[in-house]
Amino acid sequence: MTSAGKSVLTIDGLQVLLDTLRAGGHRVLGPTIHDQAIVYDDIASVADLPRGWTDEQDGGRYRLKRRGDGALFGFAVGPQSWKTFLHPPMQLLWRATRGVGSVCVVPEPATAERFAFIGVRACELQAIALQDMVFLGGRHQDPHYRARRDSAFLVAVNCAVAGGTCFCASMNAGPEAVSGFDLVLTELADAPEHVFVIEAGSDAGRSVLAGLPVRLASDADVGRAGAVIARTAASMGRSMRADDLRELLPRNHAHPRWEEVADRCLTCGNCTMVCPTCFCTSVEDSSDLTGAETARTRRWDSCFTMDFSHLHGGSVRASALSRYRQWITHKFSTWHDQFGASGCVGCGRCITWCPVGIDITEEVSAIRSSDLR
Amino acid sequence: MENLEQIIRKHPFFADMPAAVMCVVAECARNVRFEARQCLCHEGHAADQFFLLRHGRVALEVSAPGRGTITFKTLREGDLVGVSWLVPPYRWSHDARALALVGAVAIDAACLRGKCEADHDLGYDMMKRFMPALIAQLQSAQMQLLDVYGAYA
Amino acid sequence: MVPQVAHVRRRWRDGPAVWTLDVEALPPAPRFAPGQFNMLTAFGVGEVPISVSGDPAHRRGMTHTIRAVGPVTRALVGMRAGDALGLRGPFGTGWPMDEAAGRDVVVMAGGVGLAPLRPALYRLLAERERYGRIVLLYGTRSPADILFREELAAWRRRFDIEIEITVDHAGQEWHGHVGVVTTLLAHATFDAAHSIALVCGPEVMMRFSIVALRDAGVRDSAIYLSMERNMKCAVGLCGHCQFGALFVCSDGPVFRYDLVQDRLALREL
Numbered sequence: 001m002t003s004a005g006k007s008v009l010t011i012d013g014l015q016v017l018l019d020t021l022r023a024g025g026h027r028v029l030g031p032t033i034h035d036q037a038i039v040y041d042d043i044a045s046v047a048d049l050p051r052g053w054t055d056e057q058d059g060g061r062y063r064l065k066r067r068g069d070g071a072l073f074g075f076a077v078g079p080q081s082w083k084t085f086l087h088p089p090m091q092l093l094w095r096a097t098r099g100v101g102s103v104c105v106v107p108e109p110a111t112a113e114r115f116a117f118i119g120v121r122a123c124e125l126q127a128i129a130l131q132d133m134v135f136l137g138g139r140h141q142d143p144h145y146r147a148r149r150d151s152a153f154l155v156a157v158n159c160a161v162a163g164g165t166c167f168c169a170s171m172n173a174g175p176e177a178v179s180g181f182d183l184v185l186t187e188l189a190d191a192p193e194h195v196f197v198i199e200a201g202s203d204a205g206r207s208v209l210a211g212l213p214v215r216l217a218s219d220a221d222v223g224r225a226g227a228v229i230a231r232t233a234a235s236m237g238r239s240m241r242a243d244d245l246r247e248l249l250p251r252n253h254a255h256p257r258w259e260e261v262a263d264r265c266l267t268c269g270n271c272t273m274v275c276p277t278c279f280c281t282s283v284e285d286s287s288d289l290t291g292a293e294t295a296r297t298r299r300w301d302s303c304f305t306m307d308f309s310h311l312h313g314g315s316v317r318a319s320a321l322s323r324y325r326q327w328i329t330h331k332f333s334t335w336h337d338q339f340g341a342s343g344c345v346g347c348g349r350c351i352t353w354c355p356v357g358i359d360i361t362e363e364v365s366a367i368r369s370s371d372l373r
Numbered sequence: 374m375e376n377l378e379q380i381i382r383k384h385p386f387f388a389d390m391p392a393a394v395m396c397v398v399a400e401c402a403r404n405v406r407f408e409a410r411q412c413l414c415h416e417g418h419a420a421d422q423f424f425l426l427r428h429g430r431v432a433l434e435v436s437a438p439g440r441g442t443i444t445f446k447t448l449r450e451g452d453l454v455g456v457s458w459l460v461p462p463y464r465w466s467h468d469a470r471a472l473a474l475v476g477a478v479a480i481d482a483a484c485l486r487g488k489c490e491a492d493h494d495l496g497y498d499m500m501k502r503f504m505p506a507l508i509a510q511l512q513s514a515q516m517q518l519l520d521v522y523g524a525y526a
Numbered sequence: 527m528v529p530q531v532a533h534v535r536r537r538w539r540d541g542p543a544v545w546t547l548d549v550e551a552l553p554p555a556p557r558f559a560p561g562q563f564n565m566l567t568a569f570g571v572g573e574v575p576i577s578v579s580g581d582p583a584h585r586r587g588m589t590h591t592i593r594a595v596g597p598v599t600r601a602l603v604g605m606r607a608g609d610a611l612g613l614r615g616p617f618g619t620g621w622p623m624d625e626a627a628g629r630d631v632v633v634m635a636g637g638v639g640l641a642p643l644r645p646a647l648y649r650l651l652a653e654r655e656r657y658g659r660i661v662l663l664y665g666t667r668s669p670a671d672i673l674f675r676e677e678l679a680a681w682r683r684r685f686d687i688e689i690e691i692t693v694d695h696a697g698q699e700w701h702g703h704v705g706v707v708t709t710l711l712a713h714a715t716f717d718a719a720h721s722i723a724l725v726c727g728p729e730v731m732m733r734f735s736i737v738a739l740r741d742a743g744v745r746d747s748a749i750y751l752s753m754e755r756n757m758k759c760a761v762g763l764c765g766h767c768q769f770g771a772l773f774v775c776s777d778g779p780v781f782r783y784d785l786v787q788d789r790l791a792l793r794e795l
Contacts, residue, residue, distance in 0.1 A: 094528045096569050096612075103569055103610040107528040139776070140761035142527070250770070253792055280765030282758050287570030294570035301764070308766060310756050312595040322794035330768065337771035432704065444696045447704040449713065472701055516706045517694045521728040522637035522667035 007214035008221050009185070009196045011072070015046045016212055017155070017183075021116040024208075026153055029085065030118035031078065036064055038078035040085070043118065050075060057164040057237065057348065059357025071189035073119055076163025077347050081276030082117055082124055086148045087131060091298045093283070098292045110147030120156045120181060122174030123166075123345040127276030128154075129180050133339045134279050153204060156181035160189070160228045164237035165348025167361055171242055173345040175232040183209060186225040197225040238348060240361035241368070245332040245342070248364075251373055253325070257366045262321035264356045269302035271350035271358075272327065277335075277343045278302070303327050328360060380404055381478055384425045385451045386502060394495060401484035407471040413454060414465045421463065422479045423455030429475030434468045445517070446510075447472065453506045458482035527759065529567045529612030530555065534605045535587050541673045543594045544638065545603040546579065550587040551613050558582060559620030560645035561752060561780045565760045566590065567612025568601035575757045575775070576602075577642035578616060582649055588616075591641035591673070617760045619780045621646040621724055622750055630658040630716040632744070634735045636665050636707060636727020640673050642752050642779075643726050647681075654686055658721075661688045661714045665707025665731070668693050669700045688714060707731065708738035718743030726752040733790060736783060749783035770795055 009017070021028050022044070030043040033050045043049065055075040056063045067074050092108045120128075128149075135145040156177040159166075168174030177184045182205035185196040197217050200206040217225075272278040282301035287294045301308060304323050309316040317323050335343030344360075351359045378399050381387050387395065405424070407413055413424060413431060424431075431454055433446040445467075448454055454477070457465050463482065489496030532551035540546045555564070558578045567573040574596075580589030594603045605611060623646065631650060635643050650660050662681070666672055672691060682689050690710045692703035703710065707727075723739050725732050732751050739749055755767040755774040767774040770789045772781070789795050 098569065098610070101608065101610075102533070103531050103612075105528060105531055105612065134763065138762055140527075140763060142763060253795075279763070282764065282766070283573065285567070285570060285572045291570050296567075296573075301758075301766070303765065308756065311754060316755065317794045319794060326768075326795075334768070334771035338773075430703075434698075442698045444698070444700060444704045447692075447702070449703075451712075513706045513709055516708075516730075516734055519730055520667070520694065521731045522665075522671065522694065 006197055006199050006217035006222055006225075007209065007212075008217050009198045009212060009214050011046055011194060013213045014072075014185075014196060017208070018043065018045065018118070020208060020211060021153060026114050026116035028116045028118060031073070031075070033064065037062065038064070038075055040078075040080055040082065040117075046072065049073070049119075054161060055163065057166075057352040059165070059351050059359050060354055061164075061357070062352050069189050070194065071160065071187055073157045073185075073187050074161055074189065076159065076161055076166055077121055077123070077349060079274050079349065079353055081127060081274070081347070081349070082120065083127070083131060083276050083279075085115055085117070086128065086152065087135070087145055087279060089300045091144055093296045093298050095293065095295045098294075108144075110143050113148070114151040114153070115148065116153040116155065118155045118157075120154050120177070121159055121347075122156070122177040123168040123171075123347040124276055125154070125156055125177055125180040126168075126171075126173035126345040127347070130277045130339065130341060130343060130345070131279060133341065137339070153208075154181045154183075156184040156201075158184065158186040158225070158229050159232045160187055162232045162235045162237060163348055163352075165351040165359075166236050166346065167238040167240050167348060168346035169233055169236050170238070170240045170361075171342060171344055171346035175236075176229045181205070186228055188221070188224050188228065195221070197221055238346075238351070238359070238361045240346075240364055242332070242342065242344075244368070245364065246336045247333075248368055248371065249329045249333040252367050252371060255367050255370070255372055257363065257370075258321045258325050260366075261324055261358060261363055262319065264358055265320050265324045266355060267304040267320045267323055268355060269304040270353045270355065272302035272304060273300065274349040274353045275331075276345060276347060276349070277331075280308075303330070328363065331360075332364070377402060377404060377478075380427070381425075384427060384478060386425050386453060386506070390498075394498060397488055397492075397495060398480070398485065401481045401488065402478050403481075405477050405479040407475040407477070409471055409473050411471050411475075413469040413471065413475070413477075416465055416468050418465050419463060420455060420457040420465045421482050423453065423458050423482060424469075424477040424479050426450050426452050426454060427476040427478065429477075430472040431475060432470050432472050434470055436468070446514075453503070456503075456507055456510070458486075459503070527614070527761070529565070529573070529614045531610050532613040534607050534609045534611065536607055537603075537605065540591055541638075541671055543603075544591060544673060545594070546589050546591045547602065547605065548580070548587045548589045549611065549613065554586075555588065555613055556616060558588060558616035558645070560623060560649050561620035561642060562616035562618050563642070563760075563779065564588065564590065564613055564615030565617070565757070566598075566602055567614075568598050568605075569610070569612060571601045572598040573612065573614075573758075574598045574602070575617075575760060577752075577779075579641040579644050580648075581652075582645050583652055591638065591644075593638050614760065617775055619776075619778055621752075621780055622722065622782075623649055626650070626722045627656045628658065629748075630721040631660050632711075632714065632716050632721050632723045632739070633660070633662045634664075634707060634711075634723065634725045634727070634739070635662065636731035636735070637667065637671070638673070639727030639731070639752070640664055640666075643724060644674065644677075646724055651681070651684075651687065659688065659716050660686065661716050662690070663707055663710040663714060664689070664691045665710070665727070666691075666693055667695075669696050669702075690714065706734070708735055711738050711742055719745070721748060723749045725749065729754070746784035746787060747782060750780055751783060751786075752779045753781060753786075754779065
C-alpha cells in the first residue's frame with residue numbers, strides 16, 4: 001500500500017466532513033445506537049456515532065459491548081443495511097383518481113432527497129453494486145432506485161473488527177473497500193493519535209476531500225492502516241468455500257440436509273429483511289372508502305412467505321423446506337445465472353439475526369460434504 | 374368379402390401376430406356390429422367377451438342417482454373395450470354404448486382364457502399385447518382423476 | 527411500472543366463471559405477439575397477469591379471457607363497457623410463429639389454456655399457406671367448460687385445420703370424446719419429426735401432454751409450453767415468478783421445452 005493519494009483526517013476533520021456534506025444538501029446518515037443495536041440514522045455530529053462500542057455476534061446472537069478505546073467505527077454490521085434507504089421498505093408508486101367516466105393515474109415522482117452514507121463497509125459496497133445490477137442493469141430500470149443511487153455520496157470505512165459471523169473474505173467482498181465509494185476511511189484508533197487515513201474514490205469524493213483539513217499520509221500512517229485491514233482479514237468469524245456453489249446447490253435439490261434445516265427454520269423471513277442484497281418486493285393496492293382515490297405501494301417481500309409463490313389453489317413452494325432451499329439456492333447459485341455474480345457478500349447478518357441461528361456457511365458445508373453428485 | 378382372419382389381422386392389436394397363433398385366436402373370434410345407442414355390455418353382467426373396435430365410437434358409462442349417466446371414457450377404432458374378462462369374477466364394471474354404428478371383433482373370453490391355459494407361450498403373447506393397452510388406460514384414468522381443469526386449474 | 531388507463535369496450539361470457547374483456551387504451555398500447563400477457567389493474571383492488579386471447583391482427587383493442595378466481599379477477603369480470611381499468615404491457619415471450627413456418631403445428635390446449643393459444647391459432651389461420659398441417663387438440667373438464675364454442679365450430683367447418691375436443695367426463699348429451707387430451711394424439715394426422723408443438727394448460731396437463739408428444743416422435747426442441755407463476759411486477763424485479771434461474775415474466779411465459787426440461791419435473795422448485 002503506497003501513500004500516494006492518501007491523507008490523514010482527525011476527528012475534528014471528520015466533523016468538518018459531516019458539516020460539508022450537510023451543507024451540500026445531503027441527508028447525512030450513519031451508525032447510531034438505538035434499541036441496543038447499531039442502526040443507521042440521521043447524524044449531525046461525530047458525537048452521534050457509537051464511540052467506544054463494539055458488537056458480539058454469533059448464530060442468533062447480537063450484543064453490544066463496551067470497548068477499551070474510543071473507536072468510532074469499532075463494530076461490524078447491524079441488522080440493517082443501506083438498502084433501507086436505497087430500496088426502501090415502502091415506496092408509493094402511483095396514485096389514481098376516479099373522475100367522470102375515467103381514471104387519472106399520477107406516478108409518484110422519484111425522490112429529490114440526496115443521501116450521504118457514513119461508514120459503508122466493503123461488504124455493503126459490494127451489496128450496493130449487486131443491487132445496482134438488479135435495479136439498473138436490466139431491461140427495466142427502477143426510477144426510484146436510480147434517483148436515490150445517483151445522488152448518494154458514499155463514505156466507506158475499512159473494517160477494523162471482523163464480526164463473529166463475518167465471512168466477506170470468503171466471498172471476495174472485503175474486508176478492504178476497493179471501489180464503489182466516494183471517500184474511504186481507515187480508522188486508526190490507537191496511539192499515538194486517533195486519526196483516519198482517508199482516500200478519494202471518485203471525482204465527487206476528490207472535490208469534497210479538497211475542502212477538508214487533511215495532511216498527507218506518511219508511510220507510517222499507511223502502514224498502520226494496512227495492519228488494521230490485515231488483522232481484520234485474518235479474524236473473520238466464519239469462512240466458506242464459494243467457488244462451486246453455482247452447480248453444487250441445484251445438483252443437490254433432493255439432498256436430505258434440506259429436511260434437517262427445514263425442521264429448524266421458522267420461515268420468519270428475518271434473513272431476507274436483514275440481507276443487503278435481497279430485493280424481492282410485492283405491491284399493495286389501496287383505496288379510500290368511496291373508491292375514488294386509489295394507490296399502489298411497493299413493499300419488501302420475502303420468498304419465505306406462504307403467499308410468495310401463490311397461484312390460485314395453492315403455493316408452488318408450500319413447504320418450509322422448499323422455501324428455505326429457494327432462498328439459499330437463489331442467493332448462491334441462480335444469482336449467477338441472472339446477474340453474473342453471487343448474491344452473497346458474506347456480511348453474516350442472516351446468521352446473526354436468525355432466531356434459531358441457522359448458519360448458511362454450515363448448511364453449504366454439510367451439503368458439500370455429502371454431495372449427491 | 375373378407376374372412377375373419379383378414380379382418381382380425383388388420384386390427385392394430387394383432388399386428389405382427391404369427392399365422393399359427395392367429396388361427397388359434399380366430400377360433401374364439403367373431404365379427405360383430407352395433408347400431409347407434411346399442412349397448413355392448415352392462416355393468417354387473419358376466420364379462421364373457423371383449424371387443425376390439427374396428428370402426429365407430431363407444432362410450433363407457435356409469436349411472437349414478439342424482440347425477441344421471443356419466444360418460445367417463447370414449448373409445449374408438451383400434452381400442453380395446455373390456456378388461457374385466459381377464460380376472461375373476463369376470464364381471465363388467467361399466468356399461469358400454471355405441472355412439473354411432475360400431476364394427477368390432479368380439480372375442481369369447483372363456484375360449485381365449487382356455488387356450489392360454491393350454492398353451493403358455495400363447496398366453497404370454499396375449500398378455501404382452503394386452504399390457505400396453507391396459508397400462509395406457511390406467512395412466513389416462515389416473516390423469517382424469519387428477520381433475521386438472523377443476524377449481525384450481 | 528405505472529399502468530395506463532384503458533377502458534372496457536365490450537365484455538361477454540365465454541364459459542362458466544370465464545369472461546372475455548375487450549379493452550382499449552388511448553394512446554393504444556403496443557401491439558402484442560401471440561403468447562404475451564398484460565398486467566390488468568382493477569383500481570383499488572389489485573393487478574393480475576392475463577394473457578391476451580384475441581386476434582393479433584386487430585387494430586383496435588386487446589381481448590383478455592379471464593377466469594374469476596380471486597378478488598382482482600372477480601372485479602375485472604364484473605366490469606361493464608366504459609369502465610376504466612389499468613393496463614401495463616404487453617410482456618413476456620410469445621409463441622414461436624416464425625419457427626413454425628413450413629412445419630406441421632400441433633396445438634394442445636387444456637382448460638383455460640386455450641385462451642393464450644388462441645392468438646397463435648388466429649395467426650396460423652390468417653397466414654395459412656405459411657404452415658403445414660394444423661392440428662388443435664383441446665381437453666377440458668366437461669362440455670359446459672368448452673371455451674370459444676362458436677369459434678371452434680366455425681374453424682371446424684374449414685377444411686384446413688384438424689380439431690378434436692375431449693372432456694374428462696360428460697353426460698349423455700355429449701357425443702364427442704371423453705378421456706384425457708393425450709388420447710387424441712394417436713389419431714391426429716401430422717408429421718411428428720417435423721412438427722412444432724404448442725402446449726398450454728394446467729402444469730400437470732402440460733407435463734403429460736409433453737410425454738405423449740415425445741412418445742409420438744416430436745423433438746424436445748420443437749415443443750413449446752406456456753408457464754404460469756405468481757407475478758407482481760412483470761419486469762423481472764420483484765422476484766415472485768422465479769422458476770429456477772428463469773423469470774417467467776421475462777424469460778417466459780413461453781419456453782422451449784428442452785431448455786426447461788430438467789426443472790419441470792422438480793417438485794416445489
